[in-house]
Amino acid sequence: MLATPLKELLDQAPDGLPEAFAVVGGFDDALVHGLARLGEERAAALSALAGAVAATPLGERAADAAAKAAAGSVTDDDLAVLAGARAALLGAAHDALLDSLDTALGRTRAPLEPAAAAPPAADPFAGARSWLRELAIAGWRGVDHDLVAAAGQTIEALLDEPRLRRQAALLDGLAAELRACCPVAAMPRPPVRRWADLWTRALLFARPGAAPGIGEDVPSVSGRLFVLGVDVHEHATAVQVQAHGVLEPAGGEPPRLVRTSVAAAKVDTIVGPALWRLFGGYPVLLGALAGRHALEVTGLPLLASGDLIWHDDRAVAGEPFDPFAVARIRLAGALAPAVPALDRHPVRIAEPVLAEDYTIERGERPALRLGEARLEFDLDRLPSCGPLTPELVAASTACIGLVRWDAGRWLLQPLAVAATVKRKPVVAHGGEWATGPTDPKVVKAEARSGDAVAVLRERAGRLLRR
Amino acid sequence: MDADTTAWESSSVARVVPPARPRKLAKVPFVELAEGRLQGVVSSGSDIDRVYVSSIAAAGHGYNCSTNNNRPCGGLGGAPCKHLRALADEAVLQYGIERVARYLRADVDGAASTGADLIAALSGGREPAPAAIVFSRFLRHLTYLELPVTTEPIPELHWFPATGAAR
Structure with a gap:
């Protein structure tokens, strides 16, 4: 930026x-x-x-x-x-x-591309x-x-x-x-x-055919996926993890901005790092988020909207990489996807960017200052299932984030930050706890409250099928 | 109208419901503020297949506790039983005492912080309650965990950003 x-x-x-x-x-x-x-x-x-x-x-x-x-x-x-x-x-x-x-x-x-007419539904x-x-x-x-x-x-x-x-x-x-x-x-x-x-x-x-789902004619892609950051959506009974990244297609086509998502139904008492346990069936994806390594993918459907439909069995772990380095080299030239007609709403604007060499303006609404420009951080969007905190953002020197727009202003939602804490460089990513929290304090708190997902699944197993 | 009110009204992602706070679910797997009651399900301490359905009404503060097969709880005498006390404790952990007291229209003072403080502020006696309905709501709650994970994007969830308030 x-x-x-x-x-x-x-x-x-x-x-x-x-x-x-x-x-x-x-x-x-x-x-x-x-x-x-x-x-x-x-x-x-x-x-x-x-x-x-x-x-x-x-x-x-x-x-x-x-x-x-x-x-x-x-x-x-x-x-x-x-x-x-x-x-x-x-x-x-x-x-x-x-x-x-x-x-x-x-x-x-x-x-x-104009959408094909939806078949009768x-x-x-x-x-x-x-x-x-x-x-x-x-x-x-x-x-x-x-x-x-x-x-x-x-x-x-x-x-x-x-x-x-x-x-x-x-x-x-x-x-x-x-x-x-x-x-x-x-x-x-x-x-x-x-x-x-x-x-x-x-x-x-609420009309037949409005969301027709994924058809047979969706092209698939293979290549190397670098996940740059993770955006998490959540309400009481649903959670979606949306990974933003750059795909280098096999065969040397230019790189593209893509997203890949996993979403689960849940209940209100499953919050914080426990959310990741709902996605235990996707070890390759979660491993890449936590371990910050690339993914070699083969034959994944890619929608025109830039959504890569994830299949955990069509991906293998690649080499570890530095998301800041990849963002620096790759974000500028990557082709952004079209936005499907019905998804055009300001709330859907979520463009991955790298910001660096900025200074922080503290205060009630912390912002980064880049030359004359002042861009506010969206600190309400730091999810409880990851290590990012307002303090880390305020101590940051570089940030991978999503540019968003709401209520008349542009905002930067941090997905990963490089910061200086107690004079030491630290890097924190939203997906870091995908295979379990790494912060000892959070591990302890998790142990104290027990495994919410396991407790409720046990109750479901015992009470639902009688 | 001040700037914050305007921003709230013109925000597509205004936060309306604070997320539940994490708590241990083993003893009280289900708590909700719904249908004019604080109601929930408490696991039996002695029989793994038995649960108690406990509830406190906002109107009049009448309370009740029974098994899911509609047998009255043996501990329910002239005062709330241990299941109702556990329900109050966990509701306060999950929602915070302010939200629970507001829903129950219970008059707690500023120093109140626990389920016991909440119970002390209630004035009702034992009253019939629809245990079967509460239990079926709990079963419905559990069915969410049986739904398959999907990898097709749900663009609608952009209106529901995850927040850090739970920490």
Whole structure:
């Protein structure tokens, strides 16, 4: 990351961004109060949303849906169209933001290939759509225990079908937050943007064929994978480990930025380093994360989105390497993947970068200073399953991280740092504890609380199959 | 409206539910604040196949404890039994006393820090409770661990960043 282009990125927001977010905000406010109590002002906000997509193929339908919502006769399809309009605006915001980031990083991105039409699929989502409609009509302010509980059976049924894990994990996460905040009317301020995002996403994916899964025609790749860092996602009943890296394809093609993911269902009491135990079936991947060695992979499907579909039996451990050295040489020239149409949302921006030769600005919101540029660290995103701490980041001299954008600002999420602690150089990586914690204090705490995964699996084995 | 409120409202990744704190699960494998109750499952100390279902209601603080086969707990006299005390202890570890007391609308003072402090702040007596429902919620909780790991990406989880607050 270079000082001058970074400064330009931080100083200059893309044209039209505040206007787009103002329109989105109007729709989100309507969801706070509920479509049943729109009133003039919020009905106008829905028209404004429709107006913002007037020049697109959605335009006419969106205007119609906004009018029907104002008249109090909104159908599932109308709601889907409004959700589509909101997603389209945020998609445009995403494109503008990512484009300025790519410019600042000098990153080349593969063009998006048009998606093939999804084959006709079954529709197991009627329950989800009807719950999401109830939510929209009641508004977040109208959410109570009964309304949250109404999603229970729907989510249970989606969870039972492995191919619907995306929808299930999303609805389960939203329902858990609503449950914890019940009655929402008593909450000082609900997380307006967030819940509208989750609602929109859930509705767009509660349709047959929206997430068709991995088809037969996905090309596979072989080569050498260097994992540079690990991003961890978690809510009470799901965890995903997403490794960001550079793939050097066999046969001498140029290197590419890729991700590979493993995700497990879990329960709320499995937290911290215990999370890694859910992935015991992936010893080659976990070994590489903990041991910082390359992976020789053969015939792994690679999606256009840059997602490498992991198969532990198609990889073997390679040579140890220094992620900072590889990031320094390889990140600049690697080809970045296209972002699939439906995934275009600012929350999905997560570009791996290397920052070095910076100074740290301490304070309530620590940041790195590179020349004139000041980029804040996202310290809320340091997971409890790894060794990174705010103190280590504040002592760092180099950082591999993901550039992210949220609530109007750019942030750097640290994935690995080189730091000076008590005058000694230390290096810490998010995946370091993948095969067990290495910090004696954490080992001791783990031993004290016992193996949560094993205890619950024993209980499940004894009680579930009777 | 101050800047922090605005940032919270306009953040896609605002943290809404604090993650559970790590605790030992052997004795009390399941604790939840749901359906208007603090409820959970306590493993029997003597019989590995038996569990107790214990609960305390937010409304009126009525409590109950029975086996999963709906036999009343023998230790339940005029005061909460050892299973209910264990449930309170573990709930305080998992959620922190503030969150549990708020949910139960229990009036604990600022110095309160343990499950015993919580129990002392309750005013209810023994009352019937839907043990079968709580037990089936526990079984459903356990089924999450039976679901297969997936290697297909779940882009939706970008809205749910892992945080370090558990430490």
